[in-house]
Amino acid sequence: MTSPILDYEPDELAGCLMSAGWPRYRVGQLRRWIFARKTAEPAKMTDLSKACRAQLTQLFPTTGEGENRSLFSGELAAVSRGGDGTQKILLQWPDGQRVEAVLLRDDRDHRTACLSTQVGCAMRCAFCASGLDGFVRNLTRGEILEQLLRLNALLPPTERLTHIVVMGMGEPTLNLDALIPALAEATSADGLDIGNRRVTISTVGRPDGIRKMAAMNLPYKLAVSLHAPDDEVRNAIMPSNRGWGIDAVISAADAYFAATGRRVTYEYILLRGVNDSADQARRLANRLNRRTAIVNLIPYNPVEELAFRRPDDAAVLRFARTLEGEGIQVKVRFRKGDSIDAACGQLRRRMTL
Ligand code: SAH
Numbered sequence: 070m071t072s073p074i075l076d077y078e079p080d081e082l083a084g085c086l087m088s089a090g091w092p093r094y095r096v097g098q099l100r101r102w103i104f105a106r107k108t109a110e111p112a113k114m115t116d117l118s119k120a121c122r123a124q125l126t127q128l129f130p131t132t133g134e135g136e137n138r139s140l141f142s143g144e145l146a147a148v149s150r151g152g153d154g155t156q157k158i159l160l161q162w163p164d165g166q167r168v169e170a171v172l173l174r175d176d177r178d179h180r181t182a183c184l185s186t187q188v189g190c191a192m193r194c195a196f197c198a199s200g201l202d203g204f205v206r207n208l209t210r211g212e213i214l215e216q217l218l219r220l221n222a223l224l225p226p227t228e229r230l231t232h233i234v235v236m237g238m239g240e241p242t243l244n245l246d247a248l249i250p251a252l253a254e255a256t257s258a259d260g261l262d263i264g265n266r267r268v269t270i271s272t273v274g275r276p277d278g279i280r281k282m283a284a285m286n287l288p289y290k291l292a293v294s295l296h297a298p299d300d301e302v303r304n305a306i307m308p309s310n311r312g313w314g315i316d317a318v319i320s321a322a323d324a325y326f327a328a329t330g331r332r333v334t335y336e337y338i339l340l341r342g343v344n345d346s347a348d349q350a351r352r353l354a355n356r357l358n359r360r361t362a363i364v365n366l367i368p369y370n371p372v373e374e375l376a377f378r379r380p381d382d383a384a385v386l387r388f389a390r391t392l393e394g395e396g397i398q399v400k401v402r403f404r405k406g407d408s409i410d411a412a413c414g415q416l417r418r419r420m421t422l
């Protein structure tokens with residue numbers, strides 16, 4: 070059986086169609102239908118010859134749903150919608166595994182896709198729902214792209230995705246072989262044409278992975294999930310840190326900044342009584358001293374199975390002000406999608422339990 074169209078790298082797709090007799094420009098027309106005009110339905114591709122349209126039906130599988138039957142390998146298992154314009158999809162792959170992806174909208178007209186890179190996660194951060202059932206497998210390049218096209222299709226025909234955050238399920242640095250080619254298509258002019266600077270990859274902070282990304286000289290932004298000012302707290306809530314320590318994480322992030330010129334964002338979840346004191350804010354500022362960095366504070370989003378609590382707003386503000394007082398640039402991320410289990414592996418758990 071042949072593979073769905075999204076499973077082909079751009080060159081492979083061109084090769085496959087050209088060996089079926091297509092001129093190259095026709096391949097470009099097909100890509101425009103798929104990526105810009107959001108359809109893979111041959112009958113709608115009016116600028117393609119009848120023969121080409123018939124070939125598409127012969128060359129690619131026709132087993133999926135509706136217009137996109139030849140494009141995707143997954144099935145849409147659930148869609149949920151929050152009052153704030155957030156939408157979340159649950160995709161099921163042919164092996165029965167499921168991942169989630171989220172569309173976030175804000176008042177600046179940003180339409181952001183939040184993508185998963187793995188089924189489950191091996192990192193076992195104590196506050197996160199994604200790793201509760203352990204790691205299952207990496208997603209393929211096609212499965213990552215499918216999340217993007219499915220979210221893009223939720224938008225009205227005239228709107229498209231403007232940003233990507235790789236902050237869904239999984240650890241991106243453990244699946245760069247699939248992620249980077251998927252992002253290349255997301256950002257290419259004949260793909261989804263999303264600006265390179267509008268793509269952020271978030272990592273648990275594996276120094277090897279970050280250095281590998283630095284060596285690739287990627288045009289994307291890097292976000293590092295720091296979540297603690299020292300090894301004592303970081304080891305306790307992020308067991309992966311025991312393998313390398315916080316200094317190694319920060320110096321790898323420095324290497325990314327040096328190689329790419331992209332300012333690194335440090336994410337910091339605020340967990341009540343664990344990492345939210347003013348003293349910890351001061352120590353965090355010391356660690357990041359004189360760096361061109363920004364700290365993104367994320368009040369913890371409660372997960373049913375876990376005992377952590379979100380600090381009250383006054384404590385969040387105190388932490389932010391203390392960091393600012395030490396000269397650190399701070400953003401407090403208002404988390405969207407709480408009402409639809411949009412955070413971190415929660416929808417998948419609900420739907421699979
Ligand atoms: N593995 C990557 C990307 C996935 S998580 C990483 O660790 O960065 C994306 C962000 O959401 C991370 O900063 C993660 O620590 C955070 N996160 C996980 N669970 C959360 C929760 N319950 N509330 C708030 N943020 C959470």
